Amino acid sequence: MSLIQSPPAPLAAAVAVSREALAGVRDMQPLYLSTGEKERLLTELAGLEAQVVELRLRTLAVAGDVAESHGSRDVAGWFAKAVHADPARVRAEERLASVVADRFTATAAALAKGGVNLEQVRVITACVDDLPDRVGVAVKQQAEADLIRLAADFGPAELRRLGRAILHVSAPEIADAEDARRLAEQERHAEEKASVRFRPVGDGTTKIHLRVADAVAGRFETYLDGWTNPRHPNQRDQHDVGNDGAGSNPDVVRLPRHRQLAEAFRRLLEHLDPSKLPDQGGDATSVVVTIGIKQLLSGMGAATTTNPLSPTGTTDISAAEARRLACTGGVIPAVLGGESEVLDLGRKQRLFSTAIRRALRLRDPVCRGEGCTIPARWCEAHHLQPWALGGVTSLGNGILLCGFHHHRIHDQVYDHDTLPDGDIRFHRRA
Incomplete structure (x- = not known):
């Protein structure tokens, strides 16, 4: 004999009648209903579904x-x-059932009448539970009633947004004070949980794990968005761009978002003004790039840059990257001779001044890479005659290039020519 006992007769009868009625219309096609009949049928089905869910x-x-x-x-x-249902879904329903049965009788009644759906119930219970106990039972009950009323006009997403500010409807006299307390608690929690961790991987990359307050993260993403420039199709994967480097290939694919943000992070760091950072050891916070005179002149070989994460305090970079950094980054280039003597300890005056950059933007409204349309405000200043070869930092010796073309002009795989109009044309070396 089965240990499962039948539910009380009225409940079993209601289910049986409903199933029998639906079975009776199994072969009837809603295709032939009028528009108004289809509308009514769909809305009534939603109400019926809510009633079935409430009983379940x-x-x-x-x-x-x-x-x-x-x-x-x-x-x-x-x-x-x-x-044969998904256990995770059913278990979530069981938890919700206990919560509704214990504390949300008004919501259960609304669900039984088909006035709210299951997702709205999840939102209502979550929003009311998020209210602090100090507001009192009466305020929570009023918030539940107000959310049920709002559910008649708003879906789960909109209801969730309204639920975050439900006190301004249910108890406006304490809403501002509770908002202040809640935000203070959130900010205190964010401050306690905030962290930055660096973990060198060993393959030339370092994993950076950030956990910061939402406002800080939003500001960080805003700054990165300023460098990603998503409106311009020329910011593309350099491996997919044609030999002219101008982004003329119609089949190129934009860098994925995470790659764009990583590139934006690099550019953001390179454009920080070290003079505005705190002093360290009596000197301004600075990054020093050390390179031999031969490597500097040829653009071949390696250089080093300071890196506090490295056991040696330095990281190897290519000579071409060192030359590029000397154009734009707030770095100090240290040039060494054959006996490692310091031939030149460059200062930041080698960088283009604000006045020169403004003049460059007036002269070069877009990147001077042939065919490139990246606007001047997204570009970096580059020495036409490298400073390593005696080039001066001046308007006449400067040109604006977007991040992609600035990398390419320092890439030993490519050569370039200056066209009569001043644009730069790239081509692979033979």
């Missing part, structure tokens, strides 16, 4: 004996197996 939740909340009779850990585990 109400039964799950009191069906612990079913799980016990089958030796199951909980009724959700038994039910998921019995009806």
